[in-house]
Structure formats: C-alpha cells, structure tokens
Amino acid sequence: MEGTTILNIHFTLNGVDTTLEAPADRRVVDILREDMGLTGVKECCGSGECGACTILVDGKARLSCLMLAAQLSKRNVTTIEGISTGNDLHPIQKSFVENGAVQCGFCTPGMVLSTVDLLTRNPAPSSEDIREGLSGNLCRCTGYQMIVEAVRTAAEKLRGDAS
Amino acid sequence: MNRNVFLPETLPELLELATHYPDAVLYAGGTDILVQLRAGTIAPPALICLERITALRFIREQKNHLVIGACTRLTDILESSPVAAHLPVLRKAVRVLGSPLIRHTATIGGNICTASPAGDSLPALTILEAVLELHTSEGARRSPLHEFILGPGRTARRPGEILTAIEIPKPAGFNIHHFEKVGQRSALAISIASFAALLHMSDSGVIEDARLAWGSVGPTIVTSKAAENALIGNRLNHDVLTHAAAIARAAVSPIDDIRASALYRRQVSGNLMLRLSDYRHPATTDTRHIL
Numbered sequence: 276m277e278g279t280t281i282l283n284i285h286f287t288l289n290g291v292d293t294t295l296e297a298p299a300d301r302r303v304v305d306i307l308r309e310d311m312g313l314t315g316v317k318e319c320c321g322s323g324e325c326g327a328c329t330i331l332v333d334g335k336a337r338l339s340c341l342m343l344a345a346q347l348s349k350r351n352v353t354t355i356e357g358i359s360t361g362n363d364l365h366p367i368q369k370s371f372v373e374n375g376a377v378q379c380g381f382c383t384p385g386m387v388l389s390t391v392d393l394l395t396r397n398p399a400p401s402s403e404d405i406r407e408g409l410s411g412n413l414c415r416c417t418g419y420q421m422i423v424e425a426v427r428t429a430a431e432k433l434r435g436d437a438s
Numbered sequence: 439m440n441r442n443v444f445l446p447e448t449l450p451e452l453l454e455l456a457t458h459y460p461d462a463v464l465y466a467g468g469t470d471i472l473v474q475l476r477a478g479t480i481a482p483p484a485l486i487c488l489e490r491i492t493a494l495r496f497i498r499e500q501k502n503h504l505v506i507g508a509c510t511r512l513t514d515i516l517e518s519s520p521v522a523a524h525l526p527v528l529r530k531a532v533r534v535l536g537s538p539l540i541r542h543t544a545t546i547g548g549n550i551c552t553a554s555p556a557g558d559s560l561p562a563l564t565i566l567e568a569v570l571e572l573h574t575s576e577g578a579r580r581s582p583l584h585e586f587i588l589g590p591g592r593t594a595r596r597p598g599e600i601l602t603a604i605e606i607p608k609p610a611g612f613n614i615h616h617f618e619k620v621g622q623r624s625a626l627a628i629s630i631a632s633f634a635a636l637l638h639m640s641d642s643g644v645i646e647d648a649r650l651a652w653g654s655v656g657p658t659i660v661t662s663k664a665a666e667n668a669l670i671g672n673r674l675n676h677d678v679l680t681h682a683a684a685i686a687r688a689a690v691s692p693i694d695d696i697r698a699s700a701l702y703r704r705q706v707s708g709n710l711m712l713r714l715s716d717y718r719h720p721a722t723t724d725t726r727h728i729l
C-alpha cells in the first residue's frame with residue numbers, strides 16, 4: 276500500500292504543544308506510556324472493558340487502548356499527570372486520598388479522569404449516577420463504596436468552589 | 439504491522455479513499471474493529487477512520503422522521519432531546535450499551551454494520567422500521583435495516599459502500615416504549631437476550647397495536663407476528679402474557695455460546711415478555727415508562 280505509515284503528529288499533551296513521529300497504527304496507550312513516559316496511563320485489558328487506560332481527549336474521557344496514533348492529530352490530550360497544578364493535587368484526587376478510595380492505585384488514574392468527565396456533564400450526581408458514570412472503570416480492591424463517596428464529596432467541593 | 443490509518447474529513451474524501459483502497463477496513467468509534475485488530479482476528483492492509491467526518495454526525499428532526507448520522511456517538515443519542523421525545527425505545531437500548539467510556543466513542547452506524555446478533559440498538563431500530571442511507575462514489579441507495587443485516591457479522595454492504603445515515607419514522611400512537619436486556623452483569627455486558635416492544639395501549643388498557651423484537655436469540659433480530667397478534671385486542675394480564683411468551687419461545691432460534699445455553703435463551707425470551715405486565719395499568723404508563 277502506498278503512502279508513508281510513519282506520521283508526524285501535532286497535538287497538545289497536558290497543555291504542551293507536542294510533535295511526535297509514530298507509526299500511524301500505534302496505539303495511543305503505547306505512545307503515552309512507552310514513548311512519552313506517562314505511566315499514569317495504565318493498561319489492563321487492552322480491549323475497552325476496564326477503563327485503566329482512560330485519558331481526556333478534548334475534555335472527554337476516552338479509552339487510549341482503543342485509539343490509534345493518527346487519531347491524536349490536532350487533539351487536546353490530558354492524562355492524570357496533567358490534571359494537577361504543580362504539587363497541588365486536583366480536588367478530585369484529594370478527595371480520593373481523603374476518602375480512602377485508593378488501595379493498589381492501578382484503577383485510580385482512570386477513575387479520576389472518568390470522574391472529571393462525569394462531573395463536567397453532571398455536577399450534582401446521585402450515588403446511582405456516580406455508579407453508572409464510573410461503570411466502565413473496574414477496581415479490584417476497594418469494593419467501590421469509598422470511590423463513590425470520594426466522587427460525591429469532590430462534587431460537593433467543586434460546586435462550592437464554583438459558587 | 440505499520441499499516442496506514444487514513445483520517446478523511448469530508449464524505450467525498452472518504453468515498454474516494456474507500457474506492458481507491460477496497461481492502462482497507464473502515465472504523466468509526468473502533469470499539470469493535472480495534473478490539474479485533476488487537477486480537478489478530480483481522481489484519482487489514484490499511485484502516486480508514488471516520489471520526490473526523492463531522493457531516494456524518496448529526497441528529498436532525500423532520501416532520502415525520504428523525505435522521506441520525508451514521509457516525510453519531512451513542513452518548514450524543516442519549517443526550518438528544520428529539521430522541522428522548524420520539525424514540526424512547528432506542529434511548530433505553532443505548533443507555534445499557536457498554537459503559538459511558540464505550541458510548542463516548544462507539545457509534546450507531548458501527549453498531550449496525552457490526553451486525554452482531556447481540557447488537558443492542560438493533561431490536562429497537564427494527565421495530566422502529568429504520569431505513570439506512572448508503573453511499574458509494576457512484577451514488578446512493580436506501581435499504582430497510584432488516585434487509586441489510588444478513589447474519590452474524592454479515593451485511594448487504596457493497597464494496598466501498600458507506601452507511602451515512604439512519605432514517606427513523608416517528609412512531610405514531612405507540613404510548614409504551616420498552617427495552618430490556620439480560621446480561622451477566624449490569625454494565626459492560628453483552629446481551630444474552632434482549633427484548634424491545636412498542637405498544638399502543640388504549641385508555642381502557644387494551645392493546646391496539648404491537649411491535650416486538652428479540653436480540654441475541656437468533657442469527658439476526660427475531661420478530662413474531664404471532665406473538666404481536668397474541669397481544670392485540672387484549673389486556674396485559676397474566677394469561678395473555680403467558681400465552682404470548684410461549685409463542686415467543688417457539689419463534690426464537692438461539693444457540694449455545696460462552697455466555698448462555700440455547701435452552702436458557704429460549705426460556706428468557708419468553709420471560710422478558712412477562713415484564714410487560716408492569717404497564718398493565720394505563721394510568722401509570724405515561725409517567726413511568728414512556729420517557
């Protein structure tokens with residue numbers, strides 16, 4: 276097949292203009308973890324079922340294991356490394372820490388980024404909304420109760436900050 | 439490895455690529471195709487990604503129809519007020535498809551073209567009598583959904599053809615829109631059996647019209663005139679539903695697979711009908727079940 280398969284990709288990564296050479300069909304999760312060293316992006320199932328590889332693309336939660344290099348072009352990508360400012364954790368991260376919603380931590384980056392997406396759409400979610408909103412993110416440790424609580428308190432805090 | 443991934447931005451560009459590279463595989467959300475690619479069950483020489491073609495992402499309300507662009511994401515369907523107002527049965531089906539992360543990416547056109555017997559939008563689209571708009575660089579054609587889907591993973595899509603839109607008549611008079619699926623867990627579960635129904639119930643509780651469809655219990659979506667006729671003219675009481683459920687069990691043709699046995703699927707196809715008794719009191723239908 277004609278045409279080069281190595282692309283020159285321009286996109287924004289955690290607020291920084293980025294240019295990258297990569298095979299067009301390299302998975303975004305591999306680019307972020309292996310080429311960019313952003314190991315906060317986790318891979319578990321590699322097939323859309325666990326949410327460990329969640330990133331934000333133009334502000335929306337997306338699965339980086341189901342996205343190819345070419346699709347990064349002109350996008351604004353945020354990983355867990357990009358949501359805090361300096362040493363200050365994002366309010367959602369703080370809430371996860373304070374509520375004991377982190378055990379091994381493997382699901383946490385995905386949970387936090389899915390929470391960003393959920394609270395953007397629905398700033399005052401019910402427990403039911405939270406469970407539904409995070410239903411694509413699996414956790415093997417916490418039993419979810421503390422995660423739901425963390426999201427609920429983060430939502431309260433963010434609503435307070437906004438008003 | 440190292441195959442090209444094309445990212446066309448307009449329909450003419452896409453049609454040209456599809457003609458030029460007949461062996462390239464199309465993907466929209468990629469939630470089916472990229473899983474297959476990873477698993478090695480497909481190894482296409484190139485991929486054509488549809489995500490940048492904004493002209494294929496829309497929900498347009500017309501007088502008697504809703505027209506949905508093929509690359510419309512399932513999240514957009516859930517958030518659409520014309521869909522909530524006119525197509526609650528579709529909305530209910532999309533709501534239980536995958537997870538929010540899957541729905542942010544997965545498209546309605548992808549769910550149709552994958553032609554999985556378990557495709558959750560398909561029973562609803564079948565009873566809504568959806569018509570597909572298909573384009574090649576040569577021209578356009580239309581096809582009713584049920585003629586397009588031929589079997590598991592098989593469609594009547596021609597080489598180089600793109601599904602561009604789905605035209606759905608506003609279903610007039612049906613005041614009950616029902617969808618339920620049975621899976622192994624509540625989120626991220628592929629259907630073991632699913633059931634969609636449109637019913638017109640009179641003020642006195644008699645069923646005037648019915649359209650029913652089952653998913654995951656045959657090579658394609660199963661419909662049954664006999665089961666519909668068993669409801670029409672009757673109330674949704676225990677005897678009527680039990681009788682209709684027995685007809686449904688005879689109509690389906692399920693298989694055994696890793697998720698469930700054929701026997702279980704046949705049984706549950708009928709049981710799913712019994713849930714219609716929730717709607718037996720006309721007064722409750724408007725507020726509880728239509729929207």
Ligand SMILES: Cc1cc2nc3c(=O)[nH]c(=O)nc-3n(C[C@H](O)[C@H](O)[C@H](O)COP(=O)(O)OP(=O)(O)OC[C@H]3O[C@@H](n4cnc5c(N)ncnc54)[C@H](O)[C@@H]3O)c2cc1C
Binds near residue numbers: 471488508
């Ligand atoms: C974790 C997980 C959970 C899932 N859960 C469910 C579920 O509960 N219910 C369910 O029904 N499905 C489920 N799926 C399957 C999948 O998400 C859906 O079928 C989805 O709607 C596919 O859309 P897509 O845009 O991602 O398809 P893609 O993978 O992009 O494409 C699917 C097929 O359609 C073709 N295609 C796509 N768009 C067009 C077009 N415009 N014209 C011509 N051909 C086209 C592609 O070539 C391909 O053959 C799940 C998948 C995953 C990974």
Ligand code: FES
Binds near residue numbers: 318324326328329341
């Ligand atoms: S690694 Fe992407 S969803 Fe599991």
Ligand code: FES
Binds near residue numbers: 380416
């Ligand atoms: S904290 Fe271990 S997987 Fe969630």
